[in-house]
Amino acid sequence: MSESYVFEELDCDEPTNEQTRFKRLQHVVSGQWKNILIGLLSQTLYATFLVLLTYFLTKGRVYETEIVTSSTFPALPSTSSKADSTSASTTTLLTPAPSNINTCVFGFTYINGKCWRLFTDPQTRENADSVCMSYGGSTLFSIRNEQENNAIFDFVSNSSVDYFWTGLICKGNTISSCIWDKESGSADGYDNFSDDYPDVAIGECVYFITTGSEAGKWKSGSCNPTMSFICELPPTIQDNNCENNYNNHCYLRYDLSYTVAQSQKFCRSICGNLVSITSANENRYVQSIYIGGGYITLGAVVPNVNIIYWMDGSPATYNNIQHYTNGTCLFLNLAWDSTDHWYTVDCAEESWFLCKRSTGANYIC
Structure with a gap:
């Protein structure tokens, strides 16, 4: 066989191989096109999800920062906490006091x-x-x-x-x-x-x-x-940022009428809760902060006269409810000579309030 014939034969086979490959590819695509399409769509959706997730996480951090730095509450007169004349920021920065130092x-x-x-x-x-x-x-x-x-x-x-x-x-x-x-x-x-x-x-x-x-x-x-x-x-922990310091807690007085929900929201904004009272001595101390009569909101929910839930998680070791009505929130009678110190009220009632937080810590909230 001559050389020219060999080359001619090889040249003739090349298109045939390409056609075979194309037919095979066409067969694979025609048989698996659904799976391929699903795979491409999945990859596209996954990539889109990652992009959106990154966007919203970044946006969320910026939004939270804006809330912390710009949200305000109405200023409340206080004997122990100096608020700005127009607002009190939801971020509270306090100078750290020496920890675990007992003081009187x-x-x-x-x-x-x-x-x-x-x-x-x-x-x-x-x-x-x-x-x-x-x-x-x-x-x-x-x-x-x-x-x-x-x-x-x-x-x-x-x-x-x-x-x-x-x-x-x-x-x-x-x-x-x-x-x-x-x-x-x-x-x-x-x-x-x-x-x-x-x-x-x-x-x-x-x-x-x-x-x-x-x-x-x-x-x-x-x-x-x-x-x-x-x-x-009782001794307490030293706290240079606290005027009313008792038994390792700081009590912040605000003399403006708020509902229970509004009062608790404000107290949370300054790293505290509405005041809880866990002993007769603490009840006496809270009364001593005020001179004269009146009443303040306590940070409790009272489903019945024998059950008290404190908003700050304190145990219900003391109960001084003297008048129980259909209300599920608590007021404290401030009169020093009073014997009916606590009574239940509707939670929409407004009164002065007292915030309570731990002493001796550097608060950022």
């Missing part, structure tokens, strides 16, 4: 985990309690163990005073009938009464003896004599 307020002295202040101007037991109330809602002092009994004795050793009112009231001649202010437990766990005391036939107010053979002992007697006294507060 109102000139009290830190001793054995408590804050005490001595008053040597003699008062009746009732008047002594009123004086303590005016110093941050403090109570007449309590003694829970022998160490505290000795600490009190040392605290007053140079006072040249024979007797001091305590925060203990006895309703009977048994130790269990003697209750510390304010509803903070009985003397059952520890007492240092002199023999044959308490004796409510003599009187129900308990005083501490500092001189003579019974120094360090307690006796009960009439509440009418005048004696020196010691007021007590």
